[in-house]
Amino acid sequence: MSTVTAVPIAPTKRSYLVWLWIGIAVAVAAAAALAWVGTSTEAVRASLPNDKFLAANKRQSGVIETASGLQYEVLKQGTGASPTDGDITLAMYKGTLRDGTQFDASQQPTPLPVTGMIPGFTEALKLMKKGGKYRIWIKPELGYGAEARKDQAGKEVIPANSLLVFEVELFEFMPQAQFMQMMQQQQQMGGGMPGGPPPGAGPPQGR
The missing domain is CATH 3.10.50.40 (Chitinase A; domain 3)
Structure with a gap:
């Protein structure tokens, strides 16, 4: 890119970067929590007595x-x-x-x-x-x-x-x-x- 068409990027404020990283961390944590809940739910269902398992299964x-x-x-x-x-x-x-x-x-x-x-x-x-x-x-x-x-x-x-x-x-x-x-x-x-x-x-x- 030539110096004529190049557009300099304005510097990002430090506070913006902090909030950006916080947002990424929250998103990753939420995804991990959802995955854990799914796995945990299956594990709980698998450990249920037969009658309770069937009661939960029929709601699927x-x-x-x-x-x-x-x-x-x-x-x-x-x-x-x-x-x-x-x-x-x-x-x-x-x-x-x-x-x-x-x-x-x-x-x-x-x-x-x-x-x-x-x-x-x-x-x-x-x-x-x-x-x-x-x-x-x-x-x-x-x-x-x-x-x-x-x-x-x-x-x-x-x-x-x-x-x-x-x-x-x-x-x-x-x-x-x-x-x-x-x-x-x-x-x-x-x-x-x-x-x-x-x-x-x-x-x-x-x-």
Whole structure:
């Protein structure tokens, strides 16, 4: 820039600089406080008893609670009809405890009999539609209750009175009779049943 077009910057008063630094410090402190509050809130919710956790959780945006106490959130809305008690569903799922510890997950779309699940899982399946994906919270009374679940080595994977969290994606469903006929045909051709044991049949110990 030439000396002709250069415009000198007026000196900043010391008091202005002090207030500027104070303002920056306040903004940084406020941001840190907000981050701490968010983390603290999650930590507090995680430490709550199941009933208080569910009471707080149902106030979260998008969470719906049914008459039985099942809570769910629609992550992706499906279309068409919903499965009934006489159907076999084809779904992907992941099950975790409240602290995020994963205890079960399908590796591929897995056949799940609607009435062969724990009560909360069965109820959730009957709410879903093809192509839908839900997050569900199953209180112990709709899950395994006071029964702890162990793997084949005897290690506890689901403590007694656990609240279970599942993400479930429903791909397809059909009447059980139709599914059994398909399986018989597949077995005759040398195939087997796709997928692994369903979650409601009990991860480890009950599987």
